[in-house]
Amino acid sequence: MTSRVTLVSPATSPSMRRARFDDGDSLDEAGAAGARSAAGCLRAPGRVLTSPSVRCRETAGALGLVGARDSAPAGLDAGRWRGRTLEEVGAAEPEAVGRWLTDAGSAPHGGESVREMCERVGRWLDAVQGTDGRTLAVVEPEVVRAAVVHVLGLPADAFWRLDVPPLTATELSGRAGRWNLRLGRPLTGQDAAAAP
Incomplete structure (x- = not known):
């Protein structure tokens, strides 16, 4: 049984543009327009999931992904830094x-460490791998980073070395505890014909 998971990063929002820890804001107009223009470029999945954030749910809606459930992993819990x-x-x-950016086990904000998040996302991926068919999940960029760390068996410190642009698809396929990875395909209306 082969599992296929496509992780889509959300369109831009004001907090994303300002490097602000997510505060529940909506997509900005450019982000919403970009997502609407990419609608239809993704192959129809068996399951559509989103991270619970507003920007992930709005991205899924703008992409025309119906029936999305908020059961994909949430982004990093930044504790008291949220909104700053x-x-x-x-x-x-x-x-x-400095400690947070260099020690994956550190959580000076009182929330979740990068290592804890990578482990949480890894457990979710392992559970998804046990299902058949296609799963598409619109998730926060840090969820995509954590997934890449997990599937490649990287140390959690590699998390900060991975960039995840808005509106890109990272595709995973796997079976028997092993994943293959296709990184960061941009979602644009032009790509619809080339969608896997």
Whole structure:
């Protein structure tokens, strides 16, 4: 049994543009327009899931993905840093930010460490791998990073070395505890004919 999972990163939002820890904002107009223009470029999945954030749910809607359930992994719990920009937190707590960016087990914000998140996303992927068919999940960029760390068996510190642009698809296929990976295909209306 081969499982196929497509992870789609959300379109842009004001918090994403400002490098602000997600505060529940909606997509900005450019992000919503980009997602609407990419509608129809993804192969129809058996299951459509989203991270519970507003921007992931709105991206799924703009892409025309109907029947999406909020059962994909949530983004990183940034604790008391939620809603603040990385620049603001760095100015107020430079040592804490430095520790957070260099130690995957650190969670100075009182939320979740990068290592904990990678493990959580890995458990979710392992559960999905036990199902047959296609799963499409619109998820936060850090969920995509954590998934790549998991499927390639990378150390959690590699998380920060992975960039996930908005509106890209990362495709996983696997069986028997092994995954194959296709990284970051942009979602555009032009790609509809080339969608796998």
